[in-house]
Amino acid sequence: MNTALDRRAAVQALLQDRGDLLVISGLGSSSYDVFAAGDHPANFYLWGAMGGAAMMGLGLALAQPSRPVAVITGDGEQLMGLGGLATAAAKKPSNLSIIVLDNAHFGETGMQMSHSGLGARLELIASGAGFPSVSTIADQVALDAFRPKLRDRAGPHFARVVISTDHVDRALPPRDGVFLKNRFRGHLGYPVS
């Protein structure tokens, strides 16, 4: 049996009372989880660009220093962009949180075991990259304790959320990137030119 957190419930809990939080989600299940927690114009769902979620979050966090930014992605997506952890840590944006939903598998492609399942420790990699704040979240208590950090301006934060491999139904956000981009910028007050 699997005692790890349910990914949908975990993301829903992280995003409750989200306030002015801006969210980038990594392709695949992470985008479905963020959408299932409640569609919002301040969500940008990636459907591709694997390995780029954290860097998109960094560019956004630097552009919007007064807004908290959360990247919510999976272990496979982050593993493809491990160098980006060093880049984000070197830049130290205090308003950025990178949250990796870690089920130790590539869930979209047949549940092959990922490096995380084969011994890679993402929280140690983030710590070694220079993140000043690293959390491992394996239960609801830790999840509730972490949530205020999304807004505490003491980042960048890195959190590995240990999630179950149990199946969840797909919840598909819009796939039109131009729509998602314009909706996001419109939310921030930038008109479509």
Next chain:
Amino acid sequence: MAASDTPTTGPDWPLAIYEALKAADVRQLCYVPDAGHSRLIRLAHDDPAIATTVLTTEEEGVALSAGAWLGGQRAVLLMQSSGVGNCVNMLSLLSSCRFPFLTFVTMRGEWAEFNPWQVAMGKATPAAFDIMGVTVFRLERPDDAGEMAAAAARLAFDSDQAIAVLISQRMIGAKKWTEGK
């Protein structure tokens, strides 16, 4: 003295690019370093109005530029031609979402190159951009730098295009190995 600090004669083209980027309100600059970009990188680091980010690999800069635009800022990516191939899949982000994108690429492997390992990616650089829908400008003369950077920025940020300005290796000069030894 490092090779990158070798005094140059002729027009100060990195300054011309910097001034064009300032005029275009570019607020973020990210890079994988190259000696040919060292002066422009230094100008950006010295400017508190530009957030300057060093990358571990070039495709990070494609995603970072898209994130900056989502947040209302204009970004540029500096790299050398050997890094262009690293960007190919990430460039799909630009066409999928019609993100503006502007990169300045110092060329290797094309003019008096001493390192054969630089030649393959140098030769493939324009085609790699082309297959991903990035428009390529060729900067061959230092005197054209400011005007071309301004035109590229206008096309990128006002017309939502992805633009790569390839800076000729002839402009940068052959890499020198003697200084600092």
